Structures are given as C-alpha cells and as structure tokens.
Amino acid sequence: MTDTAATATAQQAAGGGEDQLRSTNPATGALVARYPVHGPGEVGEAVRTARAAAASWGGLSFAERERALLRWAARLANTTERFSELIHDENGKPHEDAFAEVILALEHIRWAAKNAHRVLRPRKVSPGILMSNFAATVEQRPFGVVGAIGPWNYPVYTPMGSLAYALAAGNTVVFKPSEYTPGIGAYLIDAFTEANPELPAGVLSLVTGYGETGAALCRSGVDKLAFTGSAATGSKIMAACAERLTPVVLECGGKDPMVVAEDADIEAAAEAAAFAGFSNAGQTCIGIERVYVQRAVRDPFLAALRKHAEALRPGGDVGASYGPMTMPTGTETVQRHIDAALAAGGKAVVGGSDSVRKPYVNPVVILDADESSAAVREETFGPTLTVRTVDSVDEAVELANATEYGLAASVFSARRGEQIARRLNAGATAVNSVMAFAATSGLPFGGHGQSGFGRIHGDEGLREFSRPKSVAAKRFSVPGGELFTFKRNRLVVALLRRIVRLRHGRAG
Ligand code: NAD
Numbered sequence: 155m156t157d158t159a160a161t162a163t164a165q166q167a168a169g170g171g172e173d174q175l176r177s178t179n180p181a182t183g184a185l186v187a188r189y190p191v192h193g194p195g196e197v198g199e200a201v202r203t204a205r206a207a208a209a210s211w212g213g214l215s216f217a218e219r220e221r222a223l224l225r226w227a228a229r230l231a232n233t234t235e236r237f238s239e240l241i242h243d244e245n246g247k248p249h250e251d252a253f254a255e256v257i258l259a260l261e262h263i264r265w266a267a268k269n270a271h272r273v274l275r276p277r278k279v280s281p282g283i284l285m286s287n288f289a290a291t292v293e294q295r296p297f298g299v300v301g302a303i304g305p306w307n308y309p310v311y312t313p314m315g316s317l318a319y320a321l322a323a324g325n326t327v328v329f330k331p332s333e334y335t336p337g338i339g340a341y342l343i344d345a346f347t348e349a350n351p352e353l354p355a356g357v358l359s360l361v362t363g364y365g366e367t368g369a370a371l372c373r374s375g376v377d378k379l380a381f382t383g384s385a386a387t388g389s390k391i392m393a394a395c396a397e398r399l400t401p402v403v404l405e406c407g408g409k410d411p412m413v414v415a416e417d418a419d420i421e422a423a424a425e426a427a428a429f430a431g432f433s434n435a436g437q438t439c440i441g442i443e444r445v446y447v448q449r450a451v452r453d454p455f456l457a458a459l460r461k462h463a464e465a466l467r468p469g470g471d472v473g474a475s476y477g478p479m480t481m482p483t484g485t486e487t488v489q490r491h492i493d494a495a496l497a498a499g500g501k502a503v504v505g506g507s508d509s510v511r512k513p514y515v516n517p518v519v520i521l522d523a524d525e526s527s528a529a530v531r532e533e534t535f536g537p538t539l540t541v542r543t544v545d546s547v548d549e550a551v552e553l554a555n556a557t558e559y560g561l562a563a564s565v566f567s568a569r570r571g572e573q574i575a576r577r578l579n580a581g582a583t584a585v586n587s588v589m590a591f592a593a594t595s596g597l598p599f600g601g602h603g604q605s606g607f608g609r610i611h612g613d614e615g616l617r618e619f620s621r622p623k624s625v626a627a628k629r630f631s632v633p634g635g636e637l638f639t640f641k642r643n644r645l646v647v648a649l650l651r652r653i654v655r656l657r658h659g660r661a662g
Contacts, residue, residue, distance in 0.1 A: 173190070178244075180245070180477070180481075181470035191364065193363075194374070198374050212325070222321075224263070226350065228349065240338060240341055245309055245335055245338065245477070245480055248475075251476070259311045273616045283653075288629060295324070300328075303380070304332055308438070309335035313342075315610030317358065320380065321358060323619040325377075328360075330371050333362075339362070373397060375398065378401050379395050382406075402608070406606035409561075410443055413554055414455055415566065417570070419586070420458055426566070427564075428463055432466055432539075435468060435514075436538060438589075443533070445542065449544065456521065459539070463505075487534060489507070495528075503520065517537050519539045519541060520541070525542070558604040562582045563575070564583065566586055567585075582597065599615070
C-alpha cells in the first residue's frame with residue numbers, strides 16, 4: 155500500500171476535514187504524508203458507521219471472524235517490507251525493529267482469532283440448590299463499538315492488543331492512532347479492508363488528528379474506550395469517558411525496574427538491561443529504566459553494561475542500533491532527567507549530559523543518583539538507565555516498588571527469580587529475561603496505579619472487550635416451591651427454613 159493510498163483512506167474517513175496533520179520522519183524532518191484532523195462531526199460519523207456494521211460483524215460466528223482476522227494477518231505478513239519501511243519512516247526505528255514489531259502484532263491477531271471461541275462462548279454454570287429447576291448460562295457478548303486510541307512508540311504492536319482482541323470478541327473498532335504515526339494506523343486499517351472486501355464499511359475504521367480528536371472519540375458514544383499512552387492523558391480520557399459512564403481500559407506508562415541478585419548471570423543481566431534500556435531509543439513502556447544491583451556483583455555488572463552500551467550507535471541508517479527520539483520534546487525530558495540525576499549525586503558511568511544530540515541520544519548510565527531524583531521517579535522514555543547499588547534483595551524490592559507505576563519488571567537470579575518476581579509490584583515480570591511476557595500472547599498485559607488498569611492479551615484481554623450476559627432459563631416448574639412467585643407454599647417455606655439452618659447456620 156502506498157502512502158498516497160493510506161492518505162486517501164484517511165481523507166475518505168474525514169469527509170473533508172479542513173486542517174491537515176503532517177506526518178514527518180523524525181530523523182530527517184521530511185514529510186511522510188498528510189492526514190485530516192477530524193473533528194467531533196467526522197468522529198461521530200465514523201462511530202455511526204461502526205455501529206451499523208456492529209450488527210453484522212457481531213452476528214458472525216467465531217469461525218467467520220477468525221477467517222477475517224487471519225486474512226488481515228496474511229495481508230500484513232505478505233507486505234512486511236513495505237510496512238517496515240513506513241514504520242521506519244514515520245516512527246524512526248530501524249527496519250529490523252519495525253519488522254519485529256509486526257511479527258509480534260501478527261502473533262496477537264492469530265492468538266485472538268483462534269482463542270475467542272474458547273474464551274467467550276456460552277458456558278453452563280451450576281444453577282445451585284435453590285434454582286435447580288433452571289439452566290444457567292453465561293455468555294460473553296461484544297460491547298458494540300470500541301474506540302481505540304494509540305501511542306507512537308510501538309504504533310503497530312501496542313494498539314493491536316486492543317484492535318485484534320476487540321474485533322475477535324465481536325466489536326467493531328474506530329481507531330485513532332497517534333498524531334506522530336497516522337500513516338501506520340492508516341496502513342493497518344487499509345490492510346484489514348483490502349483483505350476483507352465483502353465486509354461492510356466500519357468494521358475497523360480510522361480517525362486521525364491530535365488529542366482533541368481522541369477526546370471527541372471518548373465523547374462519541376462508543377461503548378468502550380481502549381487507551382494506550384501516558385498516565386496524564388489516561389486521566390483525561392477517564393474524565394471524558396466518565397460523562398457517559400463509558401468503560402475504559404487504560405494501558406499507561408511505567409518506570410520499570412530490574413533487580414540483579416548476587417547469584418545472577420551477570421553477563422546476561424547486563425546484556426538484557428542494555429537491550430531493555432536502550433533499544434527503540436528507550437521509548438518502550440515496558441523498557442527498563444531503573445536497575446537495582448547487589449553490591450557483591452555491582453562492579454562486574456557495570457563493566458559488562460558499559461561494554462554493551464558503548465557498542466551501541468543511534469542513527470537513521472541500516473546499521474544503527476536504534477533510531478531518533480520520535481517526539482521532538484522527548485529529548486528535553488531526557489536532558490532534564492540526566493541533569494537532575496547528576497545534580498542529585500549520580501555518577502555518569504556511560505555518557506552524560508552531552509549525550510543528547512537532537513534528534514538522537516547516546517546511551518547513558520548513571521550510578522547511585524538519589525532515589526528522589528526525577529530520573530528515578532518519572533518516566534524518562536529515553537535511552538538512559540539509573541543503576542542503584544543495594545545491600546540485599548529486600549532493599550532492591552523495596553526501592554523497586556517505591557513508585558507510583560506498576561507496569562512491568564525484570565529479575566535476574568539463578569535460584570530465586572520467581573520468588574523475587576512475586577514480590578515486585580508490577581502487572582508482569584520477566585525472570586532472567588526482559589519483556590518476554592509481551593511476546594507471550596496467552597499472558598494478560600497491563601498494570602496498576604499510574605500504569606492504568608484493565609488487561610489486553612490472553613483470555614483476560616478477550617474478556618476485557620466483552621460483557622457477561624447471564625441467562626437463567628426455567629426447565630420445569632416446582633409448584634409452590636419457587637422463590638419468585640406470590641404462590642409460595644407454606645410447607646415448602648418451612649422446609650426451606652430448615653435447609654437454610656442446616657446449610658448456613660454453622661460457620662465452616
Ligand atoms: P500520549 O498520552 O501523549 O498520547 C497517546 C494518544 O492519546 C495519542 O493518540 C494522542 O493523540 C491521544 N490524546 C492526547 N490527548 C488526548 C485527550 N485529551 N483525549 C483523548 N486522546 C488524547 O502518549 P504518547 O506520547 O503517544 O505515548 C507514550 C506513552 O505511552 C508513554 O507514557 C508510554 O509508556 C505509554 N505506553 C504505554 C503502553 C502500555 O501498553 N502500557 C504501550 C505503549 C506506550
């Protein structure tokens with residue numbers, strides 16, 4: 155698909171918006187494409203079309219929806235070079251990273267498509283002793299129309315946790331991608347439409363624009379809103395959705411810690427910290443930003459981390475380890491955090507204040523900055539790591555948990571990895587690895603506190619985009635012995651009193 159085709163889709167969806175959103179290459183500033191800025195009118199129109207399509211899409215069988223989703227995945231899988239090129243151009247990440255992101259997204263489409271029936275189909279539940287003349291079933295029904303708002307840092311993988319799972323659950327979806335990556339969003343939607351020409355318009359559709367367009371989507375009457383982005387915006391989304399009691403799932407930021415215990419494989423821990431800290435220019439919600447390492451292994455860990463960090467080179471070319479900061483303002487936050495950490499007693503072990511060379515930032519490692527520093531407390535979203543020396547795993551866990559975020563974490567320990575993982579205040583934790591849970595489609599993904607709430611991926615992710623519908627169907631009558639009637643039989647009520655005492659009258 156060409157950028158022009160993507161633009162055409164966006165403009166078609168616009169119905170003629172006046173303002174233009176310019177999508178540019180963050181490394182060069184070159185124009186990638188123009189997209190409309192949709193206002194409440196156009197967003198409302200997209201939601202009305204999606205609602206009309208919801209009846210037929212929601213009425214398809216799980217198998218029919220699975221086929222449509224797999225056709226979408228096939229379309230994307232067969233154009234990965236072109237798609238990776240667009241992701242590189244609009245987001246800035248290297249082609250291979252773009253490709254890796256597409257692979258993960260494809261796995262999620264496949265998993266959601268193939269598991270929706272198992273997770274969401276009607277199931278019988280026991281009617282219980284009082285209602286034993288009834289058959290009880292619970293079914294997970296789609297909400298109807300889901301609005302999805304996405305970020306730019308993983309513009310394919312991240313929204314896919316909402317798009318594929320909401321569609322597989324039988325909802326139609328209106329997607330607003332980040333203003334920094336509208337072309338990637340348009341590509342995803344066009345691929346779905348081209349792979350499924352027989353489906354009505356509006357099963358998966360696009361609106362483009364800035365925050366105001368997202369706010370309009372929140373107020374448009376969608377039946378659920380799935381947001382991925384910063385905590386600050388998440389709070390605004392929740393406030394806007396509160397006006398209509400629209401339910402939300404919020405996948406927000408993190409300040410993810412890594413704990414390196416003294417029995418860890420130090421080389422593996424250092425390599426993983428470098429990858430999770432610096433890849434994608436550190437612009438990864440589940441990237442590592444803070445490391446807590448036991449004193450006994452601190453020096454060899456730092457030496458190995460320095461070796462890996464100094465081998466990395468940001469750039470826009472094929473051999474670059476990672477790309478530019480995607481948002482122009484990203485470098486300012488990184489600069490502020492580096493300077494704050496150094497001012498707070500931190501020692502630059504790799505790089506330093508002059509590592510910020512807009513639009514690139516070289517890897518930075520700062521040792522033992524004060525824990526109150528912004529570099530330790532706030533999401534940096536750049537290729538920086540703070541490393542703190544600790545005297546025990548207990549201290550590491552306490553400091554790792556001393557954050558308002560609760561998204562993800564990593565532990566390196568040969569013998570106690572899973573035990574330490576359980577103590578970390580995070581929605582997901584990788585043991586002797588980093589980010590592994592995000593590539594495991596069956597594992598739910600999400601956080602708490604400032605990291606948001608609700609889950610995408612896995613069984614929980616499918617249920618997130620459905621609501622339970624309970625049915626109690628009478629199979630036969632019990633004359634005089636039913637609760638919900640004026641015709642209760644006195645003898646039966648007396649019998650019930652005895653049963654209640656026998657059943658509930660003793661604790662235990
Ligand atoms: P952001 O919050 O600035 O923007 C996200 C989206 O929200 C964009 O599409 C934006 O246009 C829209 N938006 C902005 N204001 C809005 C408003 N008032 N109402 C409705 N929509 C509005 O975030 P970003 O800079 O695009 O992404 C980076 C953030 O996302 C980081 O904090 C990162 O940690 C987080 N993130 C989280 C996850 C996760 O799964 N938990 C994944 C990726 C990124």
